[in-house]
Amino acid sequence: MNVLDPVVLFFVLGVAAGLMRSDLRLPSAVYDFVTMLLLLAIGLKGGVELSRQPLAVLAPQMLAVVGMGLLLPLLAYPVLHYAGRLARADAASIAAHYGSVSVGTYAVVAAYLSARGVAFEEYMPVFVVLLEMPAIVVGILLARGWNAQNHWGELGREIFLGKGVVLLTGGLLIGWAAGAEGVQPIGALFFDLFKGILALFLLEMGLIAVSQLGDLRRCGLFLAGFAIVFPLLSALIGGGLGWALGLSMGGTVVLATLAASASYIAVPAAMRMAVPQANPSLSLAAALGVTFPFNILIGIPLYHAAARLLYPDGA
Amino acid sequence: MNVLDPVVLFFVLGVAAGLMRSDLRLPSAVYDFVTMLLLLAIGLKGGVELSRQPLAVLAPQMLAVVGMGLLLPLLAYPVLHYAGRLARADAASIAAHYGSVSVGTYAVVAAYLSARGVAFEEYMPVFVVLLEMPAIVVGILLARGWNAQNHWGELGREIFLGKGVVLLTGGLLIGWAAGAEGVQPIGALFFDLFKGILALFLLEMGLIAVSQLGDLRRCGLFLAGFAIVFPLLSALIGGGLGWALGLSMGGTVVLATLAASASYIAVPAAMRMAVPQANPSLSLAAALGVTFPFNILIGIPLYHAAARLLYPDGA
Amino acid sequence: MNVLDPVVLFFVLGVAAGLMRSDLRLPSAVYDFVTMLLLLAIGLKGGVELSRQPLAVLAPQMLAVVGMGLLLPLLAYPVLHYAGRLARADAASIAAHYGSVSVGTYAVVAAYLSARGVAFEEYMPVFVVLLEMPAIVVGILLARGWNAQNHWGELGREIFLGKGVVLLTGGLLIGWAAGAEGVQPIGALFFDLFKGILALFLLEMGLIAVSQLGDLRRCGLFLAGFAIVFPLLSALIGGGLGWALGLSMGGTVVLATLAASASYIAVPAAMRMAVPQANPSLSLAAALGVTFPFNILIGIPLYHAAARLLYPDGA
Amino acid sequence: MQTETRKLLTVICEASLEARVIADVERLGARGYTITEARGKGGRGVRDAGWDRSANVRIEVVCDAPTASAIATHLRDHYYEHFAMILFVADVEVLRAEKFGPGAGRGLP
């Protein structure tokens, strides 16, 4: 039975309300609250699982995933700069967004798979954390070249100490230190409410996605096309990597989705500081206005269907 | 055993804190959050139930309820304008408030009945949505007459796209589309926490009710009397209608309570825009300062007791 | 097995993020929300238990606890004023903070004991409420002497009607009126989520603690030392009193912790109004920057270990 | 520092008017605006932002004198009678004067 996922319906409700110009908004304190809960919950869950894994198994996977994070922006940049004729800074910034990952999209794919009873490696949040960073570094290098003025120390602070990364990593470490039994008393807030909180988050994301449409119109067709086609390509790479690493089918779907997703938390903040001449409207319009909705509504089921072909036995 | 309902005690706490001039307030972002959760929860619950009902059964009930929504302001207006000597705009605006419904009062009556194990038609939120609107239209017509300058299109937007109506209707549609099984994963947030969230909401409503008392004093005795007597009359009409429609006893209590309640979300916003010359303090002081507390503390148990007489078999 | 308590790890995360100058903050509306939930939850739990206790048993304990609240600031003042050479107003204000209690610390010790399966008298929140007040009165008298200009009426309002006290007392009364069965429907919000909410609260407290360090440095070594040594002394007094009153081992640990904790909600507000010439940075830096972290991380386990020596049979 | 004088128009009004006032401000020629949430008290009583209906907004517009004058007149004519609203105008020096309209910063005409 193919239940319409209510979590996704909240996103649709947000989009509909936005298109009809309702005055519906999550107050920004509530949006922050909801985001914090999601980041901590994802981190905690990943950390608990991490405490069960021998590092020897994970280390090669982690390396491979970081490699993917370095590769994706290098693929995106020439497309944007040469085919799309975007200025160097803009192309580099958008490439960084698409090389990194969206935590919200991760939350949706995790909810999607668990609703369908598809198992996946629960330590995936580790990859979410790892994938935040490399694309930012590549993006900055693409925009500014390698030089001493890059103030890597200060940039490192911006990147690693942004609240998104701190909450995700902090949750991961707490989950890892406390273990499954230890986090159980706080599970009612972080785990039981997860999907409800995700629903509220997606409601607001729907409203935000619509608010990007004006900017998107100004950006032109090329960017809108890129925001759909490049994720499909990334999903192929991510899914292929998952398969090659011997992940379960669920894990492959997750890695494909992570690859296909575009950051809108850590990367925008870092790029704004490191590459201020890049127009932030372009990357946000593409990431939030096109890629996020595309992944939520079409991409995830698509990657799932494709993975089924790769895994004829079902896992 | 007649347990003192803790949800109502939170309202009393709010009133007490307000009267003693405590600095207690819910931050407005938290008030918005709490209201959003209530609206979505009520909508979701109603929608789930709606998906189980044949429309053929509901349609006549829905029509009758809309009829009641048109009738009540027509009854209230002459009382206010002629007996109460209120200006036309003020009388029309207050009539619209009392013809419409209060979602908070609905939440309390639902909690009240479920705490006492009294069943009622769970699709009642449909009536809440339906009753929001007709009284607004009647109110505007009473204030301005029928003329081309009414900009019904724009007014329609104000009414239908206010965030209260969007969340309630959106929840209804999501619940209807997802069904009981579909909404189950988000139930921990929207259903399990419902009464706790309602308690917080009522705490703030108690504070708000007290803050209306100053305005109320200025409005005079007539309005305060109206704010108690008219709801009693409306409850009679609503209860009678529920009985005539063949609702269960619980359903009759709910419809009586809806009829007796006065809007303070959708209607004030709509009236402010459509009939700006009406003084909003009058209607809010009556609805929030008198009718809401009256219904919460006295009305609901009263309508329940009265309904028991109508339904000697207990349902 | 000595599980690392995740709730405390959240505090450590806050401290770490603060020290690394992350931009992580709880929005102030969320901090308020979290604090309100904790205060209400603590009050409700205490009230439910109170409804089970004969007053005759409690009254002498309550009196003794109030006596402790009067004694502690009288002990602290001469140390601060004569040994520490702090101005009269400053010494009196700090003494009031340390004579009163910290609700956050209470929440942590309650979570700590329940995680270890150690029972304690669940009506302890009554003592939390009682201990808020006496130290304030003593502090004001120490600072200003007894004179007619003290406007005790107005000060009483500030103290008793501050939102912290209203929520705690209100929760207590509601819990007491509704009883265990009555509060059950709102338990999902107030009880099940308690530890998760406490974790968020401690995350922010960690950030706040770090933000006090600058002020602390300016205050000098004496105050930092006082903020550790005096709580140890207070814990001895509180623990001794608990033992003398015949409390369980858990209850003795709680009373020791309460004595050792320093207020940062009710007292700062009251002192600001009553003794404005006292520098609020001093007391907050000591209470939040030193004593709170000390109690959370070291004090509570220490008081627990000490109590075990007093109660060789384990309770 | 090369500066020019412009007008800073500040409008404080009930939050439900925000969308309309913004539309008017833009239609009458302002090139931007800034909004902060506010509460307060005036002839129409306390508006304490506790909930939607009772919040205020504080809208600032930097523009040339004729635009400020046009906006102020329009708001007075359309909203003063029935809505909670005040407005006031001050002289400010700006750096990128062209951002805020062409007019020279003469006193209100």
Next chain:
Amino acid sequence: MQTETRKLLTVICEASLEARVIADVERLGARGYTITEARGKGGRGVRDAGWDRSANVRIEVVCDAPTASAIATHLRDHYYEHFAMILFVADVEVLRAEKFGPGAGRGLP
């Protein structure tokens, strides 16, 4: 546009003073005020609004010059010594001058 000059008095102070300052402002003759939440830094250190004790409020009062002067003097005398507070006064042009007190807009007396 028919305008008159009045004073805009802006007070920034710790949030715990709000009720008292408002009471003073009204008692000294102002007919309204507007409050926004703020944070900041001054002689008494950083006040970053993270939690109750450290928030500021920003209170604006439009009034005639004598009232502004009376309020400013009163606040200085009663709060400057022990509380985080600054205040400043500017000239503004208003439309419905009678709303803000009778006095003509002469410079501070």
Next chain:
Amino acid sequence: MQTETRKLLTVICEASLEARVIADVERLGARGYTITEARGKGGRGVRDAGWDRSANVRIEVVCDAPTASAIATHLRDHYYEHFAMILFVADVEVLRAEKFGPGAGRGLP
């Protein structure tokens, strides 16, 4: 009432610049600042504070004229090109003038 004139510099900019602007303001000699959350619209589009990336802050600095001038020039040179930002300067009368820098309140130099 004994007052002196100082400058009130108001900067409205994207929230992500806050830490940098504050650092600049302090380095260039201001002795305090006040921040309020804001949203708005300008040449770089709507910034509606719905979420982090799109919020503005409104920073006020009371200082002497040379400091105001130095800050304004610095901000223009470093941020105007790539960031959402406006600023304006007004004259205000203050009570404890020494709090806000030594300079007498002459017009911008």
